[in-house]
Amino acid sequence: MNLKIAILAGDGIGPEVTHEAVNILQAVAEAGGHDFTFTEALLGGVAITAKGTPLPQETIDIALDSDAVLLGAVGDNKFNALSPDKRPESGLLQIRQILGGFANLRPSVAYPALSENSPLRPEVTKGVDILFVRELLGGLYFGQPRSWNKDASAPGGGEAINTMRYTRDEVVRVARIAFELAGKRRKKLTSVDKANVLECSQLWRATVDSLKSDYPDITVEHQLVDSMAMHLMNVPRNFDVVLTENLFGDILSDESGIITGSLGMLPSATIGGKVNLYEPVHGSAPDIAGTGKANPLGAILTAAMVLRHSANLEQEALAIEAAVQQVLTAGHRTADIARGNISATVTTQQMGKLVHSALAESIDRSQSLHAV
CATH class of the missing domain: 3.40.718.10 (Isopropylmalate Dehydrogenase)
Structure with missing residues (x-):
C-alpha cells in the first residue's frame, strides 16, 4: 500500500x-x-x-x-x-x-x-458507540448572504446576517453516506433537525424520508435538535449513526465529549x-x-x-x-x-x-x- x-x-x-x-x-x-x-x-x-x-x-x-x-x-x-x-x-x-x-x-x-x-453515571454511558455524520459544507457556516454592519448609529444599532441554506442534492449526498455507514453498524439512523420551525430542516427531513426505501434494512428516526441534546445526555445508548446539518452537528458532537x-x-x-x-x-x-x-x-x-x-x-x-x-x-x-x-x-x-x-x-x- x-x-x-x-x-x-x-x-x-x-x-x-x-x-x-x-x-x-x-x-x-x-x-x-x-x-x-x-x-x-x-x-x-x-x-x-x-x-x-x-x-x-x-x-x-x-x-x-x-x-x-x-x-x-x-x-x-x-x-x-x-x-x-x-x-x-x-x-x-x-x-x-x-x-x-x-x-x-x-x-x-x-x-x-x-x-x-464523564459526569454522566457509568450505567448511562456503558456501551455507548455513536457515529455522528455532520454535513460540512453548507448551512449557516457557508450560506450567503452573510455580513456584519458594525455602525452603531444604524437602525437597531447595527445588523449581522447569517444565512442557513441547503439544496436537496446536498442533503442527499451526506444522507446516503450516513445510511451506508449505518448498514455496516447497528442499522439505525437518527436524523436531527429543527423541522418544527425551520424550512431548511423541513427540506432535510423530507429528503431523508425519501431515501428510506433505498435502505429497507435501516431503521430511521427523526429528532429535533433540542430534544436530541437532552437525549444524548440521558439515553446515549439509544443512538448509533446520527445524521445532522452543519451547525447542529458541530454542537452535538462536541457535547458528546461529555460521554468520552x-x-x-x-x-x-x-x-x-x-x-x-x-x-x-x-x-x-x-x-x-x-x-x-x-x-x-x-x-x-x-x-x-x-x-x-x-x-x-x-x-x-x-x-x-x-x-x-x-x-x-x-x-x-x-x-x-x-x-x-x-x-x-x-x-x-x-x-x-x-x-x-x-x-x-x-x-x-x-x-x-x-x-x-
Whole structure:
C-alpha cells in the first residue's frame, strides 16, 4: 500500500499531537510493508506568520496532490484582532471547501476505563458507540448572504446576517453516506433537525424520508435538535449513526465529549471530496502548547480513521483503537483525563510511546499467529 499523507500540524498543541499520530502511522507502515510518505505544510496562525496568509497556495497544492490530509489544530488568540477572513480559522474553512469533503464523521465512544471521567453515571454511558455524520459544507457556516454592519448609529444599532441554506442534492449526498455507514453498524439512523420551525430542516427531513426505501434494512428516526441534546445526555445508548446539518452537528458532537470524558479523545474524518481530511475534534489550546499536557489520543484515533477510510486497512485501524483501549485500561492518563489521579498522569510524548508499544505488541502477536 502506497499512501501520500499531507501533514498540516497547525497551531498550539497541533504539532505535538500530530507528531504522535504520525509515529503510529509509521509503525503501521513498517510492520505491514507499506509505503507512507509524509509531507508537511503550513496552515493557520503559523502560515500567517510565515507567509502572510492562513492558507498558502503551496499548502493547497500539497494537499490536492495527497491521498489524505492529517490536520492538527488551528487557532491562536494573538490573531483575534484580524478580520474573520484573515484569521487562522478561515484557512481551515477554506481547505475544507477546496478538498470538497462534505461528510464529517465524528465517533463518540464510551471507554470503560474512562467511565469515571464523564459526569454522566457509568450505567448511562456503558456501551455507548455513536457515529455522528455532520454535513460540512453548507448551512449557516457557508450560506450567503452573510455580513456584519458594525455602525452603531444604524437602525437597531447595527445588523449581522447569517444565512442557513441547503439544496436537496446536498442533503442527499451526506444522507446516503450516513445510511451506508449505518448498514455496516447497528442499522439505525437518527436524523436531527429543527423541522418544527425551520424550512431548511423541513427540506432535510423530507429528503431523508425519501431515501428510506433505498435502505429497507435501516431503521430511521427523526429528532429535533433540542430534544436530541437532552437525549444524548440521558439515553446515549439509544443512538448509533446520527445524521445532522452543519451547525447542529458541530454542537452535538462536541457535547458528546461529555460521554468520552474529554474532547481530547474525539477523532474525526471528512470524506466525500477530492481528498479526505482528518483532524481531532479538539482545538489548538494555545495555553497548554509546549507543556506536555495535551492529549494525543484524539489525533492517534484520527490516524486510525486515515487507515480505515483512505487506505482500506481496517484491521490496522482496529489495532490502533485496541492499543488505545489497552493503554487506558492500564491506567495511563494525560492531564485532561487524569481526574485528580496525578500519579497516573503522563505527558503527550509518553502517552504516544505507550500506545506505540501496545500497538507493536499487538502486531507481534498477530504476526506470530500468522506464522504458525
